[in-house]
Amino acid sequence: MVQSNAYxxxxxxxxxxxxxxxxxxxxxxxxxxxxxxxxITAHDMVSTCFxxxxxxxxxxxxxxxxxxxxxxxxxxxxxxxxxxGRIRTKKKIHGENNLENxxxxxxxxxxxxxxxxxxxxxxxxxxxxxxxxxxxVKYLKYLIPKKCQKKT
Numbered sequence: 001m002v003q004s005n006a007y008x009x010x011x012x013x014x015x016x017x018x019x020x021x022x023x024x025x026x027x028x029x030x031x032x033x034x035x036x037x038x039x040i041t042a043h044d045m046v047s048t049c050f051x052x053x054x055x056x057x058x059x060x061x062x063x064x065x066x067x068x069x070x071x072x073x074x075x076x077x078x079x080x081x082x083x084x085g086r087i088r089t090k091k092k093i094h095g096e097n098n099l100e101n102x103x104x105x106x107x108x109x110x111x112x113x114x115x116x117x118x119x120x121x122x123x124x125x126x127x128x129x130x131x132x133x134x135x136x137v138k139y140l141k142y143l144i145p146k147k148c149q150k151k152t
Contacts (some may be wrong), residue, residue, distance in 0.1 A: 008076075010110070013069040017115070020065070021122065024052045043137040046130045050123060057119045062111055 028049045032042060055061070 009069065010072050010114075012073045013065060013110075014118075016065050016072065021053065021056075022047060026127075031083075039137050040141060042135060043141075046126075046133070050126055050130075053119065053123050053126065057112070057116060057123075062115055065115075066107070076137045 028045050031037070031045055
């Protein structure tokens with residue numbers, strides 16, 4: 001089966017993206033596996049990791065990943081752009097205004113329908129997994145001796 005160059009570029013983009021995300025989560029993961037874990041520090045690290053992953057959801061980081069994927073794709077002689085798919089239009093009923101925005105750019109289409117979806121899914125999963133932990137830390141932080149010391 002022959003793969004199109006656009007598919008290869010898409011794959012390279014996702015490869016570069018997934019190379020960057022686990023690095024941000026790896027530090028948190030290693031700390032949470034430590035037997036001498038400090039709950040407040042762990043909670044702060046979870047919050048920082050969530051903010052780091054959320055900060056990737058912007059144009060600047062998308063272009064940075066696209067640039068790295070372009071370099072990777074050029075090394076192997078592939079196409080360095082997303083393939084423009086068929087532009088889909090929604091049928092309108094008589095008298096209906098089509099207010100839905102149609103994304104015509106292949107880059108914008110990939111960014112909205114793949115890149116943002118992956119990051120949103122990842123951040124929502126991270127938030128959901130640590131929601132109970134955050135609630136426990138919120139109630140227990142008053143019992144930790146470091147937080148109970150009076151400032152003089």
